[in-house]
Amino acid sequence: MNALASLVALAVAVAGLLGGDASREALALDPHAERFAPGIASTRYSEIRLTLSPDGRTALWFSRDRPGGEGGHDIWVSHLQHGQWSAARPVPFNTPGRDFDPAFTADGRFVLFCSDRPGGLGGDDLYRVRVQGLQFGAAEHLGSAVNSPANEFAPMLAPDGGTLLFSSDRAGGAGGHDLYVARVDDGQLQPARPVAGDVNTAAQEFDATFLGDGRTIVFARAQDFGSSRVEQFAARAFGDRYAPGMRLPAPVNDGASDSYGAMLDWSRPGTLTYSARRGDGASLDLYRVSYRLPPSLSIPGPRFVDRKRAPEESIHMPSAQQVACRCGEVTLNLTGTPIACVDCCCNSCRAAGLRLQRLPGALQLLGPHGTTRFVMYRKDRVEFLAGVERLAAFRLSADAGTRRVLATCCNTPLFLELTGGHWLSLYGGLWPEDARPPLQMRTMVGDLPDPSVLPADVPNLKQHSLRFYARLMKAWIAMGLRSPDIRIEGEVHG
Incomplete structure (x- = not known):
């Protein structure tokens, strides 16, 4: 050997010489996206941020208007049984408030999510629950190293478990919501800091996920919440800094409707999940699409x-x-x-x-x-x-x-x-x-x-x-x- x-x-040496600025190269996407679990997960209501367990047998997402939950924003779950997804039901850790943006960790031991439940530091805070077979443990607040009196969205732990990625509209950022990272040292979250480079702008950057290489991120950007179209971008770290990112092509963005809520699919290497308005545009559905990283290391x-x-x-x-x-x-x-x-x-x-x-x-x-x-x-x-x-x-x-x-x-x-x-x-x-x-x-x-x-x-x-x-x-x-x-x-x- x-x-x-x-x-x-x-x-490694050749890759360093040939890499160039990988952030200038486009992420390649399969032209065909798969609508996930029609009638069960993707329905006439708005479903956002699909996350799948590493074994591919549990799916979580959230909806802000689907009836039957505890509050206005609820997280839903379905299990793969005999090749079919089971009827969706609300997770037991929902509250009458806002519970949203679930994300499995790479080892499947935890689900991260956001909530405005009592006991937090401000608006929407970051939490986690332990996965216990098909059940979930009690919600745990992730603490003041990452939470603030403002709002935190879309937590995602890197594939190696060493970095927490999320967004926040706390004071001191470049615009509205900005992307933040926090290192994990000896199992403890370190104080969060803005993602280095130019990825954060005067616009809203949110709903970010690492891809399988642990360095490329896919995220959503909108000039303003509620009044402008939301589209998704990709950026790769060059050193420890990120460029502003490149707009993703179809099928993720179609140039006419909103697309956000991206998440790495732990159950299918090289696959990304996201939410988008398609068809009549009445609601957001869940999609899966295969991707290929830029050839900067080839x-x-x-x-x-x-x-x-x-x-x-x-x-x-x-x-x-x-x-x-x-x-x-x-x-x-x-x-x-x-x-x-x-x-x-x-x-x-x-x-x-x-x-x-x-x-x-x-x-x-x-x-x-x-x-x-x-x-x-x-x-x-x-x-x-x-x-x-x-x-x-x-x-x-x-x-x-x-x-x-x-x-x-x-x-x-x-x-x-x-x-x-x-x-x-x-x-x-x-x-x-x-x-x-x-x-x-x-x-x-x-x-x-x-x-x-x-x-x-x-x-x-x-x-x-x-x-x-x-x-x-x-x-x-x-x-x-x-x-x-x-x-x-x-x-x-x-």
Whole structure:
């Protein structure tokens, strides 16, 4: 792995040289937005700021005119059950006053929100409730480090949990509502300060969210509340400062109606939720849209599959597909194109394969020449739809730098993960043979007793090649040099 570490260091240096001012580059959006849960969440009333739990099974939003709640502004909840969203109901921590702008944290342990309930410091203050299964704990005031005698809106904790982003119309800002941040040190919120740079203007800036890189923000801007159109903008930190931001294209903004209430979708990497008036414009509905960050951290060249390249250079796959364990209890959703499809011939994969395929009910894992088929995906393109509680990790030794994760319901190997890695190597057996991505190369063939027995249909590489490392490096740069953590509690000893 020393070669990979060296290439990653080079990638960081190249990214710094090529980055330029990322705030000048537009955020790319899918041209088609999905209206969320019509008739349940998106109704004839105004629904705003959709937030989804990391497992994608709980949705929260607020409405200021939907009947059946405690007050004028209420937060509503729906749960995904058997593939369908349940009937919406008000959350139990609503009050007769204003309760709005919910936001799950990245770990799903808390929901942040705003309220003017008694006991605050002024108008609308920031609160949180602990998530307890499908229930919620008591509301906790976030304190004077972030709250003021004025109004605070739309709290959102960064993906790494280290920064709270919100807006406030407190004295000392650039205009009406301005964007503020507060660091979290040792679990304590530090005093809030305006977002540095030029993002705050004489207009109203509010309803902000971090995107998945933790540096790009999407926010709403209006010259004046109630008398001018609200539109959404994106800005990326250059150093620690933000430019004024660039107006987002359709479908988020349509040039005619209001759009605001953006929130990062924790359940779908690369997805943003927002509220907008569409159709007859009578109410605000909830939408989901996929986004792509500007290529400021990518090496020049196409970001996606180049269909003019040779077949071995690219894999053409559906934009989204699902794979599952043998019994169907564990389901994964995959988006985009794999990094690569390889047969690994290394000693550790052979040793692990021999042990895993001896588990009760397990299928044959190794190929005829001792190879293991892997389809490699970026972690941010793998979503667990069901069965997370059935996952368990297998290690060849206690100090192994890799783990293989299985579905314990049927002992199906799901993926191989390198400690600190930004990708998952999914086992090829998860796909039917006629739907499996085509093989592109065999790696580590030098570990085989007799590599000459291998067919010559794809390159047979003695070790991992520079091209192989380059694919991994390119994927990591596209992810903003992030390596998301996947928590697996169970263990298997085969």
